[in-house]
Amino acid sequence: MGAKPRCAAERRGAARLRAGPLLEPATPSRRTATSVAATAAASGERAMSAPDFASLGLAPALLSAIGAEGYTAPTPIQAQSIPLLLAGRDLCGTAQTGTGKTAAFALPLLARLDAAVRAPQVLVLAPTRELAIQVAEAFRDYAREMPDIEVLPIYGGQDYGVQLRALKRAPAIVVGTPGRVMDHIERGSLDLSSLRALVLELPQLLEREHLLRRRGRARHAREVRLVRL
Numbered sequence: 001m002g003a004k005p006r007c008a009a010e011r012r013g014a015a016r017l018r019a020g021p022l023l024e025p026a027t028p029s030r031r032t033a034t035s036v037a038a039t040a041a042a043s044g045e046r047a048m049s050a051p052d053f054a055s056l057g058l059a060p061a062l063l064s065a066i067g068a069e070g071y072t073a074p075t076p077i078q079a080q081s082i083p084l085l086l087a088g089r090d091l092c093g094t095a096q097t098g099t100g101k102t103a104a105f106a107l108p109l110l111a112r113l114d115a116a117v118r119a120p121q122v123l124v125l126a127p128t129r130e131l132a133i134q135v136a137e138a139f140r141d142y143a144r145e146m147p148d149i150e151v152l153p154i155y156g157g158q159d160y161g162v163q164l165r166a167l168k169r170a171p172a173i174v175v176g177t178p179g180r181v182m183d184h185i186e187r188g189s190l191d192l193s194s195l196r197a198l199v200l201e202l203p204q205l206l207e208r209e210h211l212l213r214r215r216g217r218a219r220h221a222r223e224v225r226l227v228r229l
Helices: 042-048 060-069 076-086 101-111 129-142 160-167 178-187 203-214
Strands: 014-020 034-039 090-094 122-125 151-154 173-176 197-200 225-228
Touching (some): 060 101, 101 197, 122 129, 122 178, 151 160, 151 178
Parallel strands (some): 090 225, 122 173
Antiparallel strands (some): 014 034, 014 090
């Protein structure tokens, strides 16, 4: 459930969250956000964790999957992020490697999926194919008891035909590299009209978010939860 360090704050051993309301159809500079910050040095992480995942309000199917993975207590980044994302808040967070940042956003976003919607509801942008595959596998592990939820990784180097056929099945979660995601958007094969959450795995991917908005691809931005980790 860990991941590689993504910024200087992580290397200093800090876990930080910034949370705000739902995105408005405007540039991030116009958004109003509240902030939450917490020190999460390795020596103090357990003390700052919530008692267990059940106390965070996750559904039984997700709790069962977490138990199968062998995890019992959330880390600070999870304890702080999960309630905020379950409430539909925007979030920006950093934490040390090995603290379960993927689960911090994957679990609550899975909990908020609408099984009746046959279209992508969560889009995760990852900088490399390796990370895209890793994140997609994590989503699948956590959704093991959610049989109607399909997770699809899309990235360069894989045959377009394979991805096009998979996209026609309308996966609920798409994890991809920016270039291939933009290709599918331009082709019209990736429909973002039902998107509810956008996850950016690295700060430099923010420019891709702005590009999506400028091209009108995130026109339902009022419903999108933005997660930056």
